[in-house]
Amino acid sequence: MSEHARHAHHHGQSEGHSHGHAPGGDIEASLARAAATCLARGAQLTELRRQVLRLILESAQPVGAYALLDRLRGERRGAAPPTVYRALDFLIEQGLIHKIERLNAFVGCAEEPGHGHTHAHPHPHQFLICGRCGSTAEVCDDAVAGAVAAAAARLGFQVHRTTVEVEGICAQCVPGKSTPG
Ligand SMILES: [Zn+2]
Numbered sequence: 001m002s003e004h005a006r007h008a009h010h011h012g013q014s015e016g017h018s019h020g021h022a023p024g025g026d027i028e029a030s031l032a033r034a035a036a037t038c039l040a041r042g043a044q045l046t047e048l049r050r051q052v053l054r055l056i057l058e059s060a061q062p063v064g065a066y067a068l069l070d071r072l073r074g075e076r077r078g079a080a081p082p083t084v085y086r087a088l089d090f091l092i093e094q095g096l097i098h099k100i101e102r103l104n105a106f107v108g109c110a111e112e113p114g115h116g117h118t119h120a121h122p123h124p125h126q127f128l129i130c131g132r133c134g135s136t137a138e139v140c141d142d143a144v145a146g147a148v149a150a151a152a153a154r155l156g157f158q159v160h161r162t163t164v165e166v167e168g169i170c171a172q173c174v175p176g177k178s179t180p181g
């Protein structure tokens with residue numbers, strides 16, 4: 001086994017926050033973190049809440065309450081809408097998921113709990129929604145929230161929640177990037 005010089009080409013790649021949805025084992029890790037986060041706040045990620053969170057994390061795209069209910073019924077036959085809505089409310093309160101109003105659907109928070117924002121109340125966030133593939137990316141830019149807050153303050157308006165939903169086309173779907181034809 002000749003050892004030919006293997007040099008690691010380390011391009012100073014910034015540890016890119018790929019805000020994609022993590023498949024497989026990462027979901028287990030996310031669920032464990034979520035449970036720990038809840039516990040630290042004196043809240044409980046019950047089995048049902050955990051199931052709902054898992055279904056959201058497993059979905060590649062934002063998922064609506066009724067789709068969740070359908071999937072949940074695979075595991076819990078008696079699951080009723082109020083059950084799901086209560087679980088969703090809890091998960092939103094804990095900042096574990098977000099509701100994308102425009103799609104009336106839910107996504108897992110792309111932010112690591114304990115990585116910056118550890119507060120329970122929903123953090124300001126922005127969503128980039130792709131009209132082609134339906135994927136969403138979460139951006140957490142305090143400058144955006146700050147600009148909104150400043151603009152609101154000038155009007156004497158008290159901001160409770162800043163959700164920015166931006167519609168467009170994601171990098172994967174940008175025309176011209178596709179195969180020449
Ligand atoms: Zn988030």
Ligand SMILES: [Zn+2]
Nearest residue numbers: 130133170173
């Ligand atoms: Zn797309």
